[in-house]
Amino acid sequence: MDYYAGVSYPRDAVYARGFFINPVIQMKTKSKKKKTPAKSSRAAVAPRHRRQTRWMIAGAILAAIVITVVVFVEQREPALVTPAFDGDRAFALLQRQCDFGPRVPGTAAHAETRAFLVAELQKFADNVVEQSFEHTIDRLQQTVTLTNIIAGFNLQAGRRVLLCAHWDSRPWADQDPDSSRHDEPVMGANDGASGVAVLLEIAAVLKANPPSVGVDLILFDGEDFGAPGESRSYAIGAQHFAATKDARYNPMFGILLDMVGDRDLTIYQEGNSVRFAGSVVERVWNLASRLGVNEFMPGVRHEVFDDHVPLLETGIPVINLIDFDYPYWHTTADTPDKCSAESLAKVGKVVLAAVYNIK
Known part of the structure; x- marks a missing residue:
């Protein structure tokens, strides 16, 4: 082979069949109206317990997102x-x-x-x-x-x-x-x-x-x-x-x-x-x-x-x-x-x- 600085080709030689296409996946989230909990004698929960509950919910949501992303990736790129x-x-x-x-x-x-x-x-x-x-x-x-x-x-x-x-x-x-x-x-x-x-x-x-x-x-x-x-x-x-x-x-x-x-x-x-x-x-x-x-x-x-x-x-x-x-x-x-x-x-x-x- 020769180290080469340029070749003139016909334009129709360009490959344009699109062998590799990365589809853009758009993920939509639904917003829900915030519900007001009913009043009860147990409504006054300690603030620390409420924070722990929020962290547990956030962790569960994050885990669900990760699983969803993994599923999408596996669907896009099979083994x-x-x-x-x-x-x-x-x-x-x-x-x-x-x-x-x-x-x-x-x-x-x-x-x-x-x-x-x-x-x-x-x-x-x-x-x-x-x-x-x-x-x-x-x-x-x-x-x-x-x-x-x-x-x-x-x-x-x-x-x-x-x-x-x-x-x-x-x-x-x-x-x-x-x-x-x-x-x-x-x-x-x-x-x-x-x-x-x-x-x-x-x-x-x-x-x-x-x-x-x-x-x-x-x-x-x-x-x-x-x-x-x-x-x-x-x-x-x-x-x-x-x-x-x-x-x-x-x-x-x-x-x-x-x-x-x-x-x-x-x-x-x-x-x-x-x-x-x-x-x-x-x-x-x-x-x-x-x-x-x-x-x-x-x-x-x-x-x-x-x-x-x-x-x-x-x-x-x-x-x-x-x-x-x-x-x-x-x-x-x-x-x-x-x-x-x-x-x-x-x-x-x-x-x-x-x-x-x-x-």
Whole structure:
């Protein structure tokens, strides 16, 4: 992905379906006419006893109000239905990808990883399609075959959700502090393998717990070829998918996972996501809060050109979950030891909540 200062989008790309609506609840109280107690020989109660009685009544009223508010909250936010996500298994899938080596298109490691990912998804998905095409890398003057891997679940469902990540890794470590290593490929444990690992584990969950909606997992190729400042040289697989997709394919929303495995995980809201899919951002961050995943931070810190941008341009409201404060980005130190099963589990849990709690 490219750190980006602005993209021009068609206005009709703005997501306005209103996924997350906070109804305003107005509570009215009825006033009652104060009754005068009948006179009796017991009317002259000691003042201290009257004060105690008032406090008891006030306490009872307060308790009733608290119970009423709790009931209203429970009615507004029912308990989340979220299947378990196995972070350890996801981390093993991250490690498995890295065992092949850097997944640079045109290499043996790339071809072996492709075969592994297809076989893994075929265990769980109703359908797996490979979308292959040729692309020339300008910097290398080399033409390579890129492949987007698309897995569908619950194919008959009209309402669909898109989950995606990129599976390639960067051919050169141009951000490495050691300039002599700038031409070396990046392992991409976090920048590449982490998002894919979460989606592979989600595939297993979808198989075991069929959701009420259809789900499409897309592993994009060719995301990390780009040159700094040349945004369109990134996200090649996503651009190809967006340009060739069936016009009738219009999922309710999408979530892109990129760099979500950092041990020191911090995910801020991404600028393009907020601007063009703001209601999806709001819903996902609300779910994270309800799940106690405090690594989802409020506010925008970065705006990046990533795989979600070509999808936004087609009108699909896709948000980007990305920890762009990762210090090993595009360096040779982006290795599995910088990632954790706990971080993968937290992100996976939030994404599953977004899929399984659609009204």
